[in-house]
Amino acid sequence: MNPSNARTDRNVRATLLKTTAAAFAALLASLTPLAPLALHAQAPLTLRQQNETALASAATPLEKAIALDKLGRFPEALALLRDAARLAPDDPVIQFNTALVLDHNGDHAGARQIYDTLLGRIQNIWQTYAKARKAGETPPKPGAADMRLVALSNTLDENSAINYAFLGQYGKALSLFTLIHARGGAAGPDEMTNHAALWRLWLTAKLRADEGMRSNVAIDTLAGTLNAGTPYHEAMLKFYQGKLQWPELLAAISNMPADALTKERYTTEAYFFAAGYFRYIKRDNETALKLLEARDALPYDGVIERLFIRDEIKSLKISR
Numbered sequence: 001m002n003p004s005n006a007r008t009d010r011n012v013r014a015t016l017l018k019t020t021a022a023a024f025a026a027l028l029a030s031l032t033p034l035a036p037l038a039l040h041a042q043a044p045l046t047l048r049q050q051n052e053t054a055l056a057s058a059a060t061p062l063e064k065a066i067a068l069d070k071l072g073r074f075p076e077a078l079a080l081l082r083d084a085a086r087l088a089p090d091d092p093v094i095q096f097n098t099a100l101v102l103d104h105n106g107d108h109a110g111a112r113q114i115y116d117t118l119l120g121r122i123q124n125i126w127q128t129y130a131k132a133r134k135a136g137e138t139p140p141k142p143g144a145a146d147m148r149l150v151a152l153s154n155t156l157d158e159n160s161a162i163n164y165a166f167l168g169q170y171g172k173a174l175s176l177f178t179l180i181h182a183r184g185g186a187a188g189p190d191e192m193t194n195h196a197a198l199w200r201l202w203l204t205a206k207l208r209a210d211e212g213m214r215s216n217v218a219i220d221t222l223a224g225t226l227n228a229g230t231p232y233h234e235a236m237l238k239f240y241q242g243k244l245q246w247p248e249l250l251a252a253i254s255n256m257p258a259d260a261l262t263k264e265r266y267t268t269e270a271y272f273f274a275a276g277y278f279r280y281i282k283r284d285n286e287t288a289l290k291l292l293e294a295r296d297a298l299p300y301d302g303v304i305e306r307l308f309i310r311d312e313i314k315s316l317k318i319s320r
Contacts, residue, residue, distance in 0.1 A: 044260030070302035074105035189229035205280035272305035
């Protein structure tokens with residue numbers, strides 16, 4: 001090969017290499033760096049964490065009291081509510097939340113007094129309204145406090161029913177939960193209606209067991225008349241009818257298209273209501289106690305059934 005031609009060939013190759021390297025470097029610079037891959041998926045928020053966050057961000061004493069209650073710090077919540085009541089003694093929201101915390105802290109009789117007072121006030125409001133309408137008069141406009149109270153009426157009924165259960169007045173609790181369930185709208189069961197349905201099952205089984213009666217037929221009939229608004233509630237109805245096993249019930253919750261907080265709340269409820277099935281229908285106290293203790297071993301999550309779980313554990317241990 002001619003030496004001059006060889007030199008020319010080498011120069012061409014060098015130029016091509018430089019051009020290619022420069023183009024490649026420009027291409028790399030234009031690319032957006034990729035974020036490093038996460039080694040572990042972020043754990044979903046728990047109810048406990050949500051309640052701790054609510055406490056940290058609470059802007060008023062009432063908000064702080066509600067968050068403390070959800071965390072199981074009942075005496076602290078009560079202290080805040082009593083301070084708030086001194087500033088606003090007629091505020092029904094403060095009174096209602098005071099009743100809630102009293103109930104959760106074990107003063108069920110004290111909570112009952114407040115519930116009865118608030119329910120009496122609501123009844124007076126409606127009676128005044130009905131009287132005016134019957135006389136052809138314009139009903140008096142409710143004051144701000146009365147309006148806030150009426151807005152609480154459904155929630156007040158539900159917690160009043162729960163208070164009756166705390167008090168051991170199971171017949172009254174069942175009657176009120178039956179009324180709440182009957183109020184379900186034409187659009188189908190809502191969250192409160194669904195909750196009432198499960199309490200109706202538990203209370204019916206409990207009352208029949210206390211009276212020494214078998215409840216299989218009664219429960220099967222009742223469950224067949226109840227509407228379920230979610231796969232979890234439908235599964236619980238089938239569970240009480242003996243048509244579903246415990247792992248299948250948990251799977252129904254796990255497979256729901258719901259957020260992690262809702263699934264956690266439903267799971268806590270499920271442990272309580274399922275334990276009621278084993279204790280009061282199957283008469284299997286050992287399995288009931290295992291379920292209750294398994295859930296009670298977890299950090300308090302603010303779900304009302306957690307407090308009933310504790311009561312059931314005490315009762316089962318005493319009856320051994």
